[in-house]
Amino acid sequence: MTDALLWLSFGGPESPADVRPFLENVTRGRGVPPERLDEVEKHYQHFGGVSPINRLNREAIDAVRAELARQGMDLPVYFGNRNWHPMAEDTVATMAADGVRRALVFPTSAYGGYSACRQYHEDIVRARAATGDGAPDLVKLRQFFDHPLFVAAFADAVRAAAADMPQDYRLVFTAHSVPDSADVAAGPPDEGGRRYSRQVAEAARLVAREVGVAEHDVVWQSRSGPPHIPWLEPDIVDHIEALHGRGVRAVVVCPVGFVSDHLEVVWDLDTEAAEKAAELGMSFARAATPNGDPRFAELVVELIREHIDGAEPRKLSDFPLAGCTANGAPCAVACCEAPKRPVRA
Numbered sequence: 001m002t003d004a005l006l007w008l009s010f011g012g013p014e015s016p017a018d019v020r021p022f023l024e025n026v027t028r029g030r031g032v033p034p035e036r037l038d039e040v041e042k043h044y045q046h047f048g049g050v051s052p053i054n055r056l057n058r059e060a061i062d063a064v065r066a067e068l069a070r071q072g073m074d075l076p077v078y079f080g081n082r083n084w085h086p087m088a089e090d091t092v093a094t095m096a097a098d099g100v101r102r103a104l105v106f107p108t109s110a111y112g113g114y115s116a117c118r119q120y121h122e123d124i125v126r127a128r129a130a131t132g133d134g135a136p137d138l139v140k141l142r143q144f145f146d147h148p149l150f151v152a153a154f155a156d157a158v159r160a161a162a163a164d165m166p167q168d169y170r171l172v173f174t175a176h177s178v179p180d181s182a183d184v185a186a187g188p189p190d191e192g193g194r195r196y197s198r199q200v201a202e203a204a205r206l207v208a209r210e211v212g213v214a215e216h217d218v219v220w221q222s223r224s225g226p227p228h229i230p231w232l233e234p235d236i237v238d239h240i241e242a243l244h245g246r247g248v249r250a251v252v253v254c255p256v257g258f259v260s261d262h263l264e265v266v267w268d269l270d271t272e273a274a275e276k277a278a279e280l281g282m283s284f285a286r287a288a289t290p291n292g293d294p295r296f297a298e299l300v301v302e303l304i305r306e307h308i309d310g311a312e313p314r315k316l317s318d319f320p321l322a323g324c325t326a327n328g329a330p331c332a333v334a335c336c337e338a339p340k341r342p343v344r345a
């Protein structure tokens, strides 16, 4: 019996005073140098100290509520975050007080890997522990990077972004960079590692195929951490320069690693990457993220139905179904383990 859905996201500041405490929450114990935090704080303050992420999540939740009602399903939807209010701990306590005994959890990340999957399992463990006796059972929904509705929403977004571009534009996909060691550790050990970057590459391939574009690139954005630790490369801004050097005149960037236009999309792509392209005289367009697309709410309800009515999971890749466990259990022994953090004084 399922009594509710918990929408579990990253969280973001909603006023200038929130920014620093939010960043402290994100980076606690993670070896991110203070200089990087000062830099990222500027990106947030550039937008008045407000990330769009909470508003976009609330809008997406409203769309899911409407889709549930349309399909005749009576399932309350709760909202909680890892790093900012409403915090998952508080939301899970409210759910317990409301009598919720078992809820499905929709994570706002489509992928495997430590930051994209395992850390949401950790959030579930923490939130249930904070609530103590009476905490609901929480079953996280699976990874959906290869779901046909996810791919179709991105494919239409690429077509829309490319509409005003020269025919020979270069299609470039981006996702959040992670430490190379985290990518190596992504997935169950017997799968050979790099589940995160391989899933990102697969989603990109599926979207490009649906758009009908013969060639594309997969690159990374929003690198954090100390400079001497290797992260996934190349970075989108460097890649735009490299494309320019090869004579490419127009770029369409598709942020396939993200579900909504949060700060890292509006800063790293719409600001930094767009400025680099303008400086080089290249045409630049950025494809929309899927959470404003009606198919995104349909996707969420379809994932819910896999549990409630045993609906057949729809997927376009050969990757195994993953990411779905109860109460924060890892998907497999040593799956997507946290990277070793550099020790800082």
Ligand SMILES: CC1=C(CCC(=O)O)c2cc3nc(cc4[nH]c(cc5[nH]c(cc1n2)c(C)c5CCC(=O)O)c(CCC(=O)O)c4C)C(CCC(=O)O)=C3C
Binding pocket: 010, 011, 012, 013, 023, 026, 027, 030, 032, 036, 037, 040, 051, 052, 053, 108, 109, 115, 116, 176, 177, 178, 179, 222, 223, 224, 225, 257, 258, 262, 263, 264
């Ligand atoms: C894979 C991945 C996703 C995608 C999956 C998912 O969506 O969950 C993601 C999403 C997001 N990342 C976000 C923001 C930040 N990420 C940071 C830092 C980090 N991200 C990492 C990875 C990821 N991050 C990693 C390995 C770090 C280093 C620290 C650590 O090892 O954990 C920092 C610290 C400052 C900095 O150094 O940039 C910030 C502020 C926001 C919210 C933006 C907003 O406010 O609108 C969102 C959606």
Ligand SMILES: [Fe+2]
Binding pocket: 176
């Ligand atoms: Fe991040």
